[in-house]
Amino acid sequence: MISRFKSKGKTLYQLYDTVFIHCPKCDKKAVIRKTDNTKQLTCTACSYTKKGSLPLHTYFPKLWLRTRCGRHELWAINPEHLQYIKEYVSAKLRERTKDPESGWSNQSIESRLPQWIKSAKNRDLVLKCIKKLEERL
Numbered sequence: 001m002i003s004r005f006k007s008k009g010k011t012l013y014q015l016y017d018t019v020f021i022h023c024p025k026c027d028k029k030a031v032i033r034k035t036d037n038t039k040q041l042t043c044t045a046c047s048y049t050k051k052g053s054l055p056l057h058t059y060f061p062k063l064w065l066r067t068r069c070g071r072h073e074l075w076a077i078n079p080e081h082l083q084y085i086k087e088y089v090s091a092k093l094r095e096r097t098k099d100p101e102s103g104w105s106n107q108s109i110e111s112r113l114p115q116w117i118k119s120a121k122n123r124d125l126v127l128k129c130i131k132k133l134e135e136r137l
């Protein structure tokens, strides 16, 4: 069976609204959400909250969805991002459609994926790592 992957041309930037991280206080799952012009970190486990600009690079090392995958590291900022990578990797036939607004974009997530994720020979390995991450959700 041929599965098709239709690029939605979505960019990582559009996904940045929600980021899953390890809570800085209790290390359980916490979420950073973008609100109007600020961001809020909320941990449902210990009720820790923090408001501010919360730049992603500060929290990048603490990403919740992050795991070693072979010689590499697989990470996703949130479940939607993970699902997106999964759909991409699972698809045997990849095609891109032109976005009516931005046209052909090299900003899309799949065009930014590292080569080892795109490589067909790593597909099974990557899917296994994705599954591992899904179990954390």
Ligand SMILES: [Zn+2]
Pocket (backbone or CB within 6 Å): 023, 024, 025, 026, 027, 028, 030, 043, 044, 045, 046, 047, 048
């Ligand atoms: Zn916490």
